[in-house]
Structure formats: structure tokens, C-alpha cells
Amino acid sequence: MSTFLLEIVTPERKVYAEQVNMIVVKGVAGDLGILPHHIPMVTPLKIAPVHIKQGSTDLYIAVSGGFMEVGKDKVIILAESAELPGDIDVERAKVAKTRAESRLNDKATHIDFHRAELAMQKALMRINVSEKRF
Numbered sequence: 001m002s003t004f005l006l007e008i009v010t011p012e013r014k015v016y017a018e019q020v021n022m023i024v025v026k027g028v029a030g031d032l033g034i035l036p037h038h039i040p041m042v043t044p045l046k047i048a049p050v051h052i053k054q055g056s057t058d059l060y061i062a063v064s065g066g067f068m069e070v071g072k073d074k075v076i077i078l079a080e081s082a083e084l085p086g087d088i089d090v091e092r093a094k095v096a097k098t099r100a101e102s103r104l105n106d107k108a109t110h111i112d113f114h115r116a117e118l119a120m121q122k123a124l125m126r127i128n129v130s131e132k133r134f
């Protein structure tokens with residue numbers, strides 16, 4: 001089975017760099033399955049797990065604030081944050097979820113709902129990736 005190099009990088013570190021068979025990402029315009037020799041493209045990504053297929057293994061990486069660049073035989077995902085399932089502190093994500101929930105339920109006008117909504121999406125994604133619920 002043919003492969004391509006997938007790199008997932010954040011401003012802090014290289015989170016992932018492996019030869020993979022396929023990835024499925026949530027682009028802003030919808031889900032995208034990327035196989036080897038995909039046409040070059042660039043797209044922003046939604047806050048969502050990146051699904052990686054490598055042989056018979058499936059891996060999900062929590063990615064937020066991401067852009068994907070599909071090149072000739074390499075895909076780079078540049079993200080504000082990216083965590084492997086084992087690197088996620090699920091308790092921290094649950095606290096973040098509760099905090100976002102109370103902000104979203106708050107009637108005060110100074111609440112930044114968009115920011116709370118994004119925090120909620122990140123927290124839910126981290127919990128799902130950590131607990132392998134999709």
C-alpha cells in the first residue's frame with residue numbers, strides 16, 4: 001500500500017511525522033479524505049480530530065486552529081495546538097468544558113460567546129480523542 005509523509009506541527013513542537021496511508025480531516029468546506037498523490041491544496045481545518053490510517057491502525061489526533069497543506073508527496077498540518085490521545089489531560093479538558101458551559105449559559109452581555117463556543121469545541125474534541133469516542 002502506498003504512503004505519504006504526514007507532519008503535524010505546532011509553534012511549540014513537531015507532534016507527528018510518519019508515513020501514512022490515508023488521512024481524513026474536517027476542512028472548513030467539509031470532510032476531506034487524502035490519499036497518496038492527492039492534488040496540491042491548502043485549506044483551513046475545523047476544530048476536529050484528524051483521522052490517520054496507517055496499515056491496519058487508526059489514530060486520532062486532536063487538532064485546533066489548523067491549516068492543511070497538501071504537497072507533492074507530503075502533507076503538513078500546521079496548528080495552534082495538536083495532541084496525541086495519550087498526551088491529553090482529560091480532567092483539564094473536563095474543567096475547560098464546564099467553564100465553557102457556564103459561560104455559554106451566562107446571561108451577562110460581556111461574555112464572548114464565540115470564544116466560549118470555540119473553547120467548548122476544543123474541550124469536547126479532547127475528551128472524545130482521549131476516550132476514543134467518535
Ligand code: ATP
Nearest residue numbers: 064081082083087088089090092093096119122126
Ligand atoms: P485550557 O482552558 O484547559 O487551558 P485551552 O483550550 O485554553 O485549554 P489551548 O490554548 O488550546 O488550551 O492550548 C494551550 C496549550 O495547552 C497547547 O499546547 C495545548 O496542546 C495544551 N492543552 C490544552 N488543553 C489540554 C489538555 N486537556 N490536555 C493536554 N494538553 C492540553
